[in-house]
Amino acid sequence: MMKANILLLGLIAALAVILGGSMIAARRSWPKHLQELLLSLGAGFILALVFLKLIPVSFDAIGEAAAFALLLGFATIHFFEHTVVTHLHFGEETHTEIMVSHSAALSTMVGLSIHAFFDGLTISVGLQYDFHLGVLIFIAVLLHKFPEGLTVGSIMMASGFRRRTIVLTAVAIGVATLVGAGSALLVEHVSSWMAGAAFAFSAGTVVYVGASDLIPEINKSESRIPPLLVFAGMLLFAASDWLLETVLR
16 A cells, blocks of 8 residues: 555656646746746745754664765765756746757756656655655655746757657656656665665755755746745645644644
8 A cells, every 4th residue: 555655646746747848848938937936835845844854854863874865965966967967957047048959958857857766766765664754755846846847848948849859858757756756665664774864865955956956046036926935835844744743643
């Protein structure tokens, strides 16, 4: 039953990316303010999840080794985004200088696929280790999957790729999420050490994505609403945490 739940939630997260990319392919444009609002809520939620749940749990599980795993996760995303991947930011308005480059768009797809794999992996480990925490991780992932699909779709569209290629790109990122979720199922038992290391590593990757990619783009908005919605995302996390604790008690 648990395996079925993990695969189902992984599939839902994957479909959210595919939906975002497909909508870009279908319309050629999408309201910029909607993407900003979704990114803001997602950024606030995932940062609250990291600092209030993932980091404390990881230190409880593996002690000071969590600090190394946290740094390793942060460094891994930085390495792929700025060394292996030539350029990656969120928000279609920031891609004017690279949209004509097929290689830059493909590099973006690679970077997002790597991030998506760890999204799925963390959902799976979280659900197996602590169902409450796993659901919170799933919500955090889901909140940024749809705008992630919009982002990669807009980049691929402006880079001159065909609509079919845009949809296939979104599907590839979705599959990476599902593969990440399924990979943790290969382990018969998720130990405290494995969960702690996975949470710490994931926390590092999410801090990078949230603080280095999402927040700077949100703060560039001409409206004050998106930056304020970051706090709404944090409050949404608190409300979700309380609700789940009440229901599962």
